[in-house]
């Protein structure tokens with residue numbers, strides 16, 4: 397049953413296990429840190445961190461903004477609470493619970509920064525229009541998310557486990573709606589939404605896990621969140637474990653084949 401609606405997602409779909417994310421998000425923090433290195437900042441900008449999660453990457457962003465401010469936005473109440481605890485007492489940060497498809501800022505901002513979030517929001521046309529509206533003319537978008545080909549090993553293993561007799565009835569008529577967009581389509585969408593000087597590209601981030609148990613917990617808390625909501629509580633761990641075991645059956649190291657979509661763009665109209 398759908399409860400409090402927010403941009404089409406139910407509360408259960410929107411919520412994350414923030415504690416597990418905080419513990420398991422090393423890959424996202426590492427990619428976020430590297431991507432942040434591409435963003436030129438004078439140190440006094442106002443930046444929206446779009447989909448801040450528990451604030452692990454926001455914290456790195458703040459180190460680059462000694463005289464600036466961050467509006468950290470996330471749709472998940474548990475994530476927002478975790479981020480508020482992290483930044484309590486730091487007057488440079490305001491943590492706001494808001495669906496990015498309904499993003500509203502009091503004053504147009506200098507930069508929208510985002511990591512590991514946009515693939516969770518399938519309507520990129522609407523998302524990019526909203527972000528463009530939040531930026532001042534000449535303001536910049538710097539974002540990275542899952543891109544074309546992302547986690548194909550996980551997706552293949554998941555498809556096979558979903559087809560097993562034990563799990564299949566729970567997935568009838570359901571589709572995972574994450575969007576792993578390509579670089580060309582994203583560029584076009586950004587231009588149509590009012591951005592110029594657009595650069596988009598994909599890069600691979602194969603990520604290893606130390607054990608099937610570690611991967612199982614990671615899949616549960618992050619990649620398979622939506623799938624597990626379809627299942628009764630008692631079936632969730634076995635489902636995630638079965639997917640992890642199928643991934644582990646590949647030759648070589650235990651890895652997830654991440655592909656990241658990067659986007660840099662400037663809000664037109666300067």
Ligand SMILES: C[S@@+](CC[C@H](N)C(=O)[O-])C[C@H]1O[C@@H](n2cnc3c(N)ncnc32)[C@H](O)[C@@H]1O
Nearest residue numbers: 424447448449470471472495496511512513516
């Ligand atoms: C994988 S986490 C990334 C968090 C952080 N940026 C990082 O790199 O660690 C994705 C975040 O996007 C948020 N999110 C997903 N869809 C959203 C939406 N429509 N509006 C706002 N936040 C959203 C989730 O609640 C979650 O906290």
